[in-house]
Structures are given as structure tokens and as C-alpha cells.
Amino acid sequence: MTPDLAPFPEAVAEAMRAELPKVAERAVEEIIVAVPSYADAFLGPMGRKISSAVELTLRGFLQLAAAGGNADAATPGGSVVEAAYALGRGEARSGRSMDALLAAYRVGARVSWRDMSAAAVAAGLGPEPVARFAELVFAYIDRLSAASVAGHADELASSGRARQRLLERLAHGLLTGSPHTELAAMAERAEWVPPRTLTVVLLPEGRARGALVSLDPRTLVAAEDVPDLDRTGDLAVLLVPDAEGAARGALLRGLGGREAVVGPARPWRNAQASYGRALRALRLGMISVDAGPLDTDAHLAELVLRADEEALADLRARVLAPLESVGPTAREKLTETLRSWLMHQGRRDQVAAALFVHPQTVRYRMTQLRELYGSRLEEPRTVLDLTVALGVALPTAAPPDDVR
Structure with a gap:
């Protein structure tokens, strides 16, 4: 709970306001030292904009604190909260964790408290109001930090869902044989680095999640509307990168104990061929529940003989x-x-x-x-x-x- 705080004497408030531009500059300087990843962002025109934003934020807080009260002083205004929220989302879009931003908040709070309290004491503010003012500063920063954390989490969630949809569209395009130029564009949009080859694995949906644990993290999972799969039951379709040669043995061992069909490794743009062979083996009833994964590469003669x-x-x-x-x-x-x-x-x-x-x-x-x-x-x-x-x-x- 934040403390009650009597209104600051006008002389004290004026002295603190006069110090704000320098406080903002020193906060930025110390943040650059403490959080090196922000150094480039704070240089040049962008640095001046950030310094101005810090100053405006502190000025708004000081106006609330100087007026007295507790809850109002410790609660950032709507526009400030929105800015902190947007800052958290920006960090997520930049691929950074919240560690750097939270460290910047801590440094900014420390510098602001140190310099502003020094100005207040020099202007005649007593020790008890200074101590209460310190609590308000850190409560205010905590609220801003919480808003940024929420923005960061929301951006990760939304961008994660968006990327997942892009990856599912890519998997569908691969299975339906989309043109190579379209596949390359879809892979780029989904930020998916194409492998040399893809190997299709068909297995029951209930066992797909467990299988993914041991597979290449680039493995694609086909979602709904998988072509030609409606007649084969509730199956998942995995497209596993670079599972040829010795890696194929590792894939088969990782699928041990699972009722699965493993197609051949094919150049990633031609994954439809791997899917087609795995599907034919499945429809021919070649898989055995007790035999573990079926390696279609080990049954080529039978696939040829039973093609018609x-x-x-x-x-x-x-x-x-x-x-x-x-x-x-x-x-x-x-x-x-x-x-x-x-x-x-x-x-x-x-x-x-x-x-x-x-x-x-x-x-x-x-x-x-x-x-x-x-x-x-x-x-x-x-x-x-x-x-x-x-x-x-x-x-x-x-x-x-x-x-x-």
C-alpha cells in the first residue's frame, strides 16, 4: 500500500521540476552503461526523443506527487501506461526478452529518485516526506514495468499465433504441391529456414505431441484440410527436416513404439512426393500396430508390386x-x-x-x-x-x- 503524502511546498516542487531535464539525461546515460543493448537506440535523434519521453513521464509523476495523495500519485496516467505497454510489445517484436527493459526501468528509477530527492532536500523537504516520496517513485515504476510485461506477453502470444498460422499454410502448400516460388515466399513470411529435405511422417494425432519432442524444431505440423487424408482417420502429418542418411535411423528410433508411417526424404519443395508414398503405404495396410514405425524405404519392392x-x-x-x-x-x-x-x-x-x-x-x-x-x-x-x-x-x- 502506498503512503499518504502531503502536497509539496511550491518551492520544493519548483526546484524538482527545474532538475527534470538533467535527471532525464543522466538516467539515459546510466541506462546505456548498465544495459549495453540499448546503446544504439539511445544515440542520435532517437536518444533525444527517449530523453524527452523520460522527462515527460517524470514530470507527469511529479505533478501527481506534488499534489499529494497516494493512489493517484502511484498510478500512472492512461497515456503513460499505454506507452509502457507499447514499449513492451516493441521489445518482443525486436526479439528481445524483458530483461533489458526491466533493467532500464530499475536504473531509471534509481537515478530519478537519487537526483530528484537531492533537489527536494536542497529545497528544504524533510526526511519523512522524502522517504514517502521514494516509495511512490518505486510503486510508479512497478506499475510501468507491469504494463510493459503485459505488452511483451501479448505481443509474443499474438505473433506466435500468427507465425503458427503461417507455418500451417506452408505445410499445406508443401503437401498440395504449390509452385516453388510460392513455397519460398511462404517460408520467408513464416521465418522458416528451409532444410535440404523433408520427410513426411503419418501417425495418430494423440501421439504427435510426444513425437515432436525428439524431432528437429523446424518440423512442420499440418493442421486441418490435409489433402486426401479424410479417409484414413484421425492422423497427424509431420514434415521432418533433414531426416536422410544416418538421421533417418535416429528418426525411426525416436518413433519407436509408435504406429507411424515414414515416407522417403525428398527435396523440401517436393515434400508432396514423400507424403504420397507414405499415404499409399498406409492405404495398402502395410503398417502393423505392434511393429512400430513403417519405413517405406525398406518396402520399396512391395510398394511397387502393390501399386496396381x-x-x-x-x-x-x-x-x-x-x-x-x-x-x-x-x-x-x-x-x-x-x-x-x-x-x-x-x-x-x-x-x-x-x-x-x-x-x-x-x-x-x-x-x-x-x-x-x-x-x-x-x-x-x-x-x-x-x-x-x-x-x-x-x-x-x-x-x-x-x-x-
């Missing part, structure tokens, strides 16, 4: 047609053997080990397959078609007609 599911089914039906003459159980075993024979390039012992059967069983089954296919098993084109058709495992015990 209907064509793949037709190819399987055609190349497996010779097996239609045998029963379902034999057909399944022969198909499994043929696939392993292709994958192991005809090495009988390796095929047997993969199928957990005796090598003689493999010999017997391959004899059956050669009878069914004839010389076609030696034709490069047939081998290629069979390899492609059987490159993705068939559903268990599913005959070709059921596949199609």
Missing part, C-alpha cells in the same frame, strides 16, 4: 493357371515351393530350410512343377512374371480364382 492391386491379381491368376489342375492343398504347397525356389534362385537346400521340409520333398515338388509348366520355367519372361506375381506373399490357402 488389380493388375497384380490378374498377373497371379495368369502365371498360376497351370496349378488349377491340382487340388487346393497341393496347389498351396506347390505355390509356396515355387515362390521359395524363385527367391533362393533354385538352391534346393536353402528352399528346404525356408519351408522346413526335407530337400527330397523340394525335389519332388519341383518335379511336379516342371511337369505342369514344362519348359516355361526356363524362360526368362516366365521367371520374371512369376517373380513379380509371387513377390508379395499370397493369402494363406487362397487359390488363384479367389485372388481375382
Whole structure:
């Protein structure tokens, strides 16, 4: 609570008013010494304007204090509060914390109190009014400091929200394939330094916040209206900078235990390509809840083979047609053997080990397959078609007609 203060004698008030220009100049000088980051701002014409503003502020306070009272004297006028609030916002826009401004307030209060109280004592003001006057000075400065802190916080909040919206627009532009010139302009407006590459990660929204903790702080998060994602559930889309090479392993480890799909690293302006591949893998059902993140780079063959599911089914039906003459159980075993024979390039012992059967069983089954296919098993084109058709495992015990 601020103290009551009797009106100053006119002689005292006049002596203090006469000292104000010098007090303001000395306050600025000492602020420059105590807060070096303000040195440039106080030089030249700007310094004179600031000195004048300090003097006007002190003059307004002195007018209130000299008139007596407590609450009025310790409460800055509306225009002064607005100026302090604007000063705090300006500090935030300049990228500075409140430390420098609060230090400047403290120095200004100390100098003002020291010099103005000296003038008051020299003019005959007693010790008790001087002490009360000191409390009013520092209460007044506290109010100004609070106004500046509020301005600083409000500016950070509003600028943070504005920048977040700009970053979300940039993410949307990247995912929709906006022209390169537009992307560069959006990145500049959002003050986002473009990386070499971007890697798209799809994961449940509820797990995105935890994942962001270990990712590059430049990671973009796509908000609403993500293209083509409406059919895949509540998923978040992250665009992770420079996650290629060794950094990709770190990304996958950081996503460990999360149901996520990781697209390929692409030049940052072509992030749409990474998004498209991750989305295809997701829609093909390649992700497993228990298997952790799916690295699409490790499943390129499967992505290629399943790019056209209907064509793949037709190819399987055609190349497996010779097996239609045998029963379902034999057909399944022969198909499994043929696939392993292709994958192991005809090495009988390796095929047997993969199928957990005796090598003689493999010999017997391959004899059956050669009878069914004839010389076609030696034709490069047939081998290629069979390899492609059987490159993705068939559903268990599913005959070709059921596949199609």
C-alpha cells in the first residue's frame, strides 16, 4: 500500500521540476552503461526523443506527487501506461526478452529518485516526506514495468499465433504441391529456414505431441484440410527436416513404439512426393500396430508390386493357371515351393530350410512343377512374371480364382 503524502511546498516542487531535464539525461546515460543493448537506440535523434519521453513521464509523476495523495500519485496516467505497454510489445517484436527493459526501468528509477530527492532536500523537504516520496517513485515504476510485461506477453502470444498460422499454410502448400516460388515466399513470411529435405511422417494425432519432442524444431505440423487424408482417420502429418542418411535411423528410433508411417526424404519443395508414398503405404495396410514405425524405404519392392492391386491379381491368376489342375492343398504347397525356389534362385537346400521340409520333398515338388509348366520355367519372361506375381506373399490357402 502506498503512503499518504502531503502536497509539496511550491518551492520544493519548483526546484524538482527545474532538475527534470538533467535527471532525464543522466538516467539515459546510466541506462546505456548498465544495459549495453540499448546503446544504439539511445544515440542520435532517437536518444533525444527517449530523453524527452523520460522527462515527460517524470514530470507527469511529479505533478501527481506534488499534489499529494497516494493512489493517484502511484498510478500512472492512461497515456503513460499505454506507452509502457507499447514499449513492451516493441521489445518482443525486436526479439528481445524483458530483461533489458526491466533493467532500464530499475536504473531509471534509481537515478530519478537519487537526483530528484537531492533537489527536494536542497529545497528544504524533510526526511519523512522524502522517504514517502521514494516509495511512490518505486510503486510508479512497478506499475510501468507491469504494463510493459503485459505488452511483451501479448505481443509474443499474438505473433506466435500468427507465425503458427503461417507455418500451417506452408505445410499445406508443401503437401498440395504449390509452385516453388510460392513455397519460398511462404517460408520467408513464416521465418522458416528451409532444410535440404523433408520427410513426411503419418501417425495418430494423440501421439504427435510426444513425437515432436525428439524431432528437429523446424518440423512442420499440418493442421486441418490435409489433402486426401479424410479417409484414413484421425492422423497427424509431420514434415521432418533433414531426416536422410544416418538421421533417418535416429528418426525411426525416436518413433519407436509408435504406429507411424515414414515416407522417403525428398527435396523440401517436393515434400508432396514423400507424403504420397507414405499415404499409399498406409492405404495398402502395410503398417502393423505392434511393429512400430513403417519405413517405406525398406518396402520399396512391395510398394511397387502393390501399386496396381488389380493388375497384380490378374498377373497371379495368369502365371498360376497351370496349378488349377491340382487340388487346393497341393496347389498351396506347390505355390509356396515355387515362390521359395524363385527367391533362393533354385538352391534346393536353402528352399528346404525356408519351408522346413526335407530337400527330397523340394525335389519332388519341383518335379511336379516342371511337369505342369514344362519348359516355361526356363524362360526368362516366365521367371520374371512369376517373380513379380509371387513377390508379395499370397493369402494363406487362397487359390488363384479367389485372388481375382
